[in-house]
Structure formats: structure tokens, C-alpha cells
Amino acid sequence: MSEIVLEVEGLHTYIGQHHILQGVTLTARRDAVTVLMGRNGAGKTTTMRSIIGLLHPARGAIRFEGQAIEGMAPYRVARLGVGFVPEGQGIFATLSVDENLRVAMHRDDAERRDRLARMLILFPDLDRFRHARAGTLSGGQKQMLAIARAFVNPQRLLLIDEPSKGLAPIMVEHLIAALRAVKHETTVLLVEQNFAMAEVLADHFFLIDDGRTVGEGPMSALVSDAGLKKRYLGI
């Protein structure tokens, strides 16, 4: 078993008066892809936003490489080497593609410029529309931009929230290929509703329901467990 990068323990998070997370526990291991699955409203996005620091948990612990990060400001968590690709991409529509990539660089150094150049080779569309406004890109291209943007910095953990949402099947294929190309470089925690995509990419799964962790195991175990899939994913 490889080293644990992220450890979430008994996490409780409120949004306003609503008690959304009521005990989420999960781990992500070095250089593996861990997928977080569950029905709509189960608390997947809330879990991601609590980890990156956009939401402050009321109780529970989040440790990143042994360091407690719960309640820490998002920019500090990001600086530790945690990347975040939010649901709906979160790209800057009025900025150009190039500016979107450059704004993500924590520092403007040679290493990051090299990485940026690599991303443009990996995603030729981004290179072609480099000076276009990001708002004019197609949904798939926006998602590629969001992922490329997260990889501009050398990340030790990458949180990706529902990258396939709203994409055409052909774009999902492209996305899977792109994520496969970069997944060995970093630890990934993925939220994904598209089971086919999760199946191909993930090594390990966690299931949450009503704000609680209700199952975990190697991805292959979930693939073959029809009862678990039906009960918590409705498939």
C-alpha cells in the first residue's frame, strides 16, 4: 500500500443552516486516482470545497501530507500543492486562454513555463485558441482548459469535480485520454457521476450518501458489486 496523501476524518460541514456533511471519511493515496461517488445531493461537491478551504468544516479533520488543513484559507491550501478543478470549470470567461493559464501560475518561473508549454502540446485546441477569449470556447475545450490550468503548477494533489458533466460523449473520450496522460504525475481525488469514466480512471472508490461515507474499496470491487451500485448510485 502506498503512502496516504490526503486523509479526511469525520467531516461535518454546514452550508447556512443545512447540515450537509455528517461524517465523511476518506483517504487518497500517492499517485493513484480515488473516485468519490454518490447520488446528487450526497455531499460530494461540499466535501471537495471543504478540502480546498472554500467551506469551513464545523467538525472533523483534514490532513494533507500529515499537516492539518481544515479551516485554512483556500490560497494557502493551494500553495501547499493542492489543485482544484471545480464543477462547471471555473474558467475566467473574459480573459484569454493564455491569460487563464498564466494566472494559475503560483510563480512565473522556468519550470512552470515549461509545464505550460507541455499543456499546450497535450491540448492542441488550447494552443490554437490561445489568444481567444476563454468564454468563446466550447464546453469540452473549457474543461480541457480547466484541467490544463490545474497542471501548470506541479501539484501534489488534484481535486477534480465532475469533469464530464454536460460534455458530449466524444468530448468525454478526449477527457479520459487527457486525464490518463497526466494521472501518473499526481494524486487525484475525482468526483464523477459517469460510471464508465470512473471505472476506467479510478484505482479506489469511496461512496457517500446523505453526507456520510457508506463504502470504500478498490474500484474493481465496486464494478462487480451490482447491489452496492444499485443501492447508492441507482445504476
Place this chain on the structure above:
Amino acid sequence: MKRAAPVVIVLALALLPLLGMEPRVYLTLTVAGLAMGMLIFLVASGLTLIFGLMDVLNFAHGALFSWGAYAGFSALLLLNRRAGWAESPSVLLNALALLVALAAAVLVAFVLGIVLERAIVRPVYGQHMFQILITLGATIVLEEMIRIVWGPNDQVMPVPVSFQGSWDVADVIVLRVPVIAISLGLAVYAGMLLLLHKTRVGLIVRAGVESGEMVQVLGHNIHRYFTGVFALGSALAALGGLMWAVFRQSVSPAMGGEQLIFAFIVVIIGGLGSVTGSLVGALMVGLSYNYVAFLLPKAALGVNMALMVLVLLIRPTGLFGASR
């Protein structure tokens, strides 16, 4: 070209009065209008950052304008009393005195801007009603502080002698202070464009305006950047305040309030967040005020409002505004 349309409209409007007056009068009024426009732009440029970009309805902008004027006033007074720099016939000493006054104005407003943003603006981002209330409150406090420190009455600004009076260029009267204001305005315009579009800080600020949350997630402390932008906007208000005081040759505690409304009109005409829009808007307001004051004196005060209504009817987002 869609982007060229506002420029064409402005030029057409600027040439229209030529039908009703002699060319020489027209030139004099045009120079005066450009100067007034540039003075207004100096105030509006700061508001473009704070209101246009950061979406903060900052009514304390006028108080910062006054504080800048008074800080510069004190610096000039001191330099003149101790060293006689303003009364000296030396252009160099005069220019130095003005530069020190400008630095004093900018410094005082920059520090005040940091304090205001941290203490009262930060808790009310995104809440317009609270912004209006709390910045109006701050305005009252800041204005009263001026009355305590400098007294309640108007005072005469010791304008360095080299910058008083006017030049007569081919029968067109060109006042000296407005020429300085025009140069300063152009420098501020160029500086703002460079800062916003050619630097990393500008890039992060433009991104932060679109989504502060996402900029944070990318590892930038957005609060620090917004404090900086607010302080910079405040410093620009002070620059405008000092130039206005030099132009009028006087300072008064309530001087900022009168200019604030012009600045808001200009930012709205130009389109929220557009520096170029603010420049064009300010020039339109300055020019139309001067032309109308000559042709139809009684209509001069209403013309700016009419201009704003007209612009908003044709382009609801302002001349250069992007729809959000």
C-alpha cells in the same frame, strides 16, 4: 469596427458646436473642456477601479479626494513658508514643490485607502446597500476630521507661480494648470492600462473581479490584491483632488462631494470597469459642459445628466462596458 463607434460619436459631438460659434471661441472652449474632462478623469479613474472593477459603491471616494487636496495643500504651504518654493521664480523649485505635494496627497490617501478597505469595506463586499451606508458614514467622519485638522473655512491654495496664469497660443487662451492636468491625466491613463493589461498583478486583479473564489483556489490571496486596488483608487482620487484644488486655487472640506457625482456619471457613461470608457466619458462631460455653458448657459448643469441618460438609452452598459 464596433469598438470605434464610441470614438466616432464623441468626435461628432465635439464638432457639432462649430455650427453655432466662431472657430476661435470654439478652440478656447475645446481646450477648456478637455482640461475639465481630464480633471474629472483623474477622479473617475480611481472610481473605475473601485466601483467599475471591484463593484464597491464607494461614496467615501469624494472624502479621499478632499483629503488628497488638503494633504497637498499642507505640503505646499509648508514648503512655501519654510523655503519659499511656491513663490520662487525658479520653474524647477515650483515643479519640485508640486511634485512633493502630489506625493503627499497620494501617500496620505493610499494609507487611508488601506485602512478603509480593511476596516469597513471588506465585510460588505457584494452588499451594495451596506456599502452605501458605511461609506457615507465614513465620508461624514473624514469630512469632520478635515474640519478639525484644517478648520471649517475655504482656504487659498498656494499655487506655484510658474503654474499660474495662461499661455496665449495663436489667440487661443490656454490655462497652465489644465495643461498639467491633461498631461497627468494621460500619464495616469497609460499607467492604468499598462498595470491592468501588461502586468501579473493586473492579470490577477482582472481574474479576481470575475471570480474571487477561483483566484483564491489558484493560490493567490485575493484580499491582499483588493486592498491594493482600493488603495490605488484612493490615491488616484487624491491626485484628482489636489489638481482640482490647484485649478480652483482653493480647498474646502466639502469639495469632494461635489466632484463625486461627476465621477459616478463618468464611470457609468464609460461603462463599468473600462478605463478607456472613463477617459472618453470624462472628456465628453467636460466638453459638453463647456459648449453648452457658452451656447445655453442655463442648460449647462443639466447637460451631464442628459448625456448619461442618452448614452444609457442607446447602450445600457455604457460606451465601453461589457455586459455582465
